[in-house]
Amino acid sequence: MSNVKVLLARIDPDVELPSYAEPGDxxxxxVTTSDLVLQPGERALxxxxxxxxxxxxxxxxxxxxxxxxxxxxxxxxxxxxxxDSGYRGEIKVCLINHDRREPLALRRGDxxxxxxxxxxxxxxxxxxxxxxxxxxxxGGYGSTGGHEVLAAPGDSGAGHRTEV
Ligand SMILES: O=c1ccn([C@H]2C[C@H](O)[C@@H](COP(=O)(O)OP(=O)(O)OP(=O)(O)O)O2)c(=O)[nH]1
Ligand SMILES: [Mg+2]
Numbered sequence: 001m002s003n004v005k006v007l008l009a010r011i012d013p014d015v016e017l018p019s020y021a022e023p024g025d026x027x028x029x030x031v032t033t034s035d036l037v038l039q040p041g042e043r044a045l046x047x048x049x050x051x052x053x054x055x056x057x058x059x060x061x062x063x064x065x066x067x068x069x070x071x072x073x074x075x076x077x078x079x080x081x082x083x084d085s086g087y088r089g090e091i092k093v094c095l096i097n098h099d100r101r102e103p104l105a106l107r108r109g110d111x112x113x114x115x116x117x118x119x120x121x122x123x124x125x126x127x128x129x130x131x132x133x134x135x136x137x138x139g140g141y142g143s144t145g146g147h148e149v150l151a152a153p154g155d156s157g158a159g160h161r162t163e164v
Contacts, residue, residue, distance in 0.1 A: 001026075004058060004117065011090045012049030015108070018115055027063055027114025030093060038097035038104045043077050045094050046112065054085040054117065061116045062093055068112070073099030076113055083115070091115065 001024065008017065018028035033047040054060055060083030068074040077094040093113045097104045106112060136143075 004055060006055070006058075006117065007053040009051045010049060011051055012047065015049035016111075018048075018050060025114075027065075027116045029065070029111035030062070030091065030113045030115055031109050032093070032095075032106055032112045033108055035108050036106050038074075038095060038106070040097055040099050040101055040103065043094060043096040045092050046106075048091045048093060048113075051088055051090050052083070053088060054083065056085050057119055058085055058117055059083060059120045060091070061118060062091065063114050063116055065111065065114055069098075072102070072104050073097055074104055074106075074112065080116070 010017070012033045015033055016031050018030050020028050030048040030050075033049045036044055036046065038044060052060065062076055062079070062081035062083065064075045064079055075096050075098055077096045081093065083091060095106075095112060
């Protein structure tokens with residue numbers, strides 16, 4: 001994995017800086033600066049205590065952590081959150097507790113999400129009358145099959161049916 005230098009400023013002087021738990025990890029863990037309890041289905045915007053200046057041509061993506069997701073249902077509402085290279089404010093994370101029964105308590109300093117820094121391209125959009133052919137064509141949204149959904153007893157499917 002290649003490295004890119006990213007300038008970082010602490011907004012909160014006492015919190016842990018983003019860090020990679022293992023050498024090959026794609027994401028540097030981010031912490032919450034506040035204690036909070038998320039009720040089932042509840043969301044909250046939390047600070048991470050850091051701001052960065054990503055070089056032009058890079059962006060940061062705030063991803064959930066899989067362990068917390070599997071164990072507790074914690075996720076990021078807008079996953080992955082996008083950190084623009086020009087953004088100089090505190091990185092914040094919009095957390096959500098997807099568990100249907102259990103509240104989730106988080107403490108200041110807990111690692112709640114991970115920041116993946118990637119190169120990004122700007123598209124130059126060229127409008128044309130017709131797009132070139134491809135094997136997939138306009139098929140999408142399950143056109144290749146492999147995921148039959150079983151309706152629950154008494155479930156009409158209303159509310160989550162999509163015609164494509
Ligand atoms: O999880 C996130 C997502 C975004 N941001 C910050 C950095 C990003 O550069 C800025 C704008 O994000 P985005 O473009 O996703 O939000 P928007 O709703 O389009 O806001 P804006 O109008 O400010 O672009 O907000 C975060 O701190 N955390
Ligand atoms: Mg935006």
